[in-house]
Amino acid sequence: MKVLFLACLSPKTGNHTTAERIRSHIESAGHSCELRDVADFHSPADVAHLVSQNPPFEGALAIHLFKAGRLLLDLRLPFGVIFGGTDINEDVKDEQKRVVMKQVLLKARFAVAFTEKLKEEAEFVLVSPDSKIYVQPQGIQTEEAEQFCWTEFLRSSEWHSENLHNILIIIGPKVDPALTAEVEAVVQRAAGVFLAQERSQQELHAAMKRCFAVVNSSVSEGMSAAILEAMDLRVPVLVRNIPGNAAVVKHGVTGLLFSSPQEFVHQSQRLLSDQELRERVVRSGKLYVEEHHSVKEERETYQRLMDKLHKVQFLT
Template identity: 50%
Template sequence: RNHLHAAGHICVLKDAFMCESAAEIANLTSSDKFDAALAIHLYKGGRLLQGSRIPFGIIFGGTDVNEDIKCKEKRQVMGAVLERARFAVAFTVEMKELAAAEWPDARKKIYVQSQGIKTMPSETFDWYRFLQNAAIPADSGPVHLFLLVCGLRRVKDPLYLVEAFSEWHRKDPSVHLGIIGPAVDPLYTSEVKERVKRAPGVHVLQELPQAELHAALRSCLALVNSSSSEGMSAAILE
């Protein structure tokens, strides 16, 4: 939004999870002040633009062409949305080819544009207080903290590494795994927290503002990713 504002546009940002139907977006865009729309994720965002009176483009998210495409109902919705879209953006050639294989008529309007990330790690971030808040002892020797940054949902599979890291922690108490991210799926988040309670050395960490998260990434030993399906992980780029 800041980028679009700086370019002279007026931008209204909406969270697809907070919108109940396409009618809600249609009502919003019915005023003359909206010239175009841009949806992120062909299914989650795109479905809300069905019947849109204004032109729109789509940015593929990753799970749309990797996972949602396997569901007949979602695939039909995505095909209809892509047919009406003026353009679509894929982050990789592979992602474009997946979409084009399913919807060949859309190939010419799918453009590949690599993801960009801007990081601004906080210079006042207190690493030792962060460890203290996570109940990770930092005063008895070095801490080797691995971070897994993801929205807590099943496709990100944060539980995949839990037992391996817990076993490693038993052999070397300096090793810890921190799982940090928003509770996208509340039910699955509860499952993760219950499992982690029984896994010494593994922690579900409190969310951080982006600048502090970037500082934590800079200070940790390594970032890990255990997604069962991934387009391009923003956390890895960061």
């Protein structure tokens, strides 16, 4: 089956990494999968024109019901959708977007949520029969680059006022210009805080391994692959206490949660001073990822779901 896969593909982002991994699952089952960036299309009509080419596409998949799923509404092909955190955390607050998302979910042959809570919220807000939404956590597989150097971050004469070794490094692509400008302005005034450009996944994993802890301060998450990758690499995680993070981090067991800057400092100090706590969250985090985020199980799930699309396409 020839499958069109739509996702937000900003380079070296979590969305891109997730989409590439799922694409590989689909192709390993013998299907052809063309991964395309939603930014390449202006309307559902653009996608409808693409899928009609020769040989035509026979099915479609999208990550994010609004950002990508809306582009599939004009298709007569069977398609499936994967919820992103933005769908339930942000887009459902907009009435117009919510209407579109309901249409997408109604027409989709299946939907995938990363957590049981995300599924429950989707069923409530978007009024979907539970038989259509499957729960499949992200599969995690880490690979560390052979060499990675932090030299570029050690050139500043400014260090953290209390402990020269305590620094915060923020790594990632500049996706939102306004937010980037705001962060850069704050960092210029902060001692011991550094910004770094995005890295390949292997380089990022190597960087994680050289850190005392990985921090996630996001106010909106579906399922953060960075948190899970850190756990898999046996690096402690300190994450903001929001539903998406709390779904994968049990406080004091697989990581530490915080709800304010003061609590972040307190939990960081706990982690620095309590070796037993650090060893426990590292050990439990690694075990959690191995038990609940298997790439093999993720692959099998998406291959079964592609079989559902294939059978529908064949019958029609």
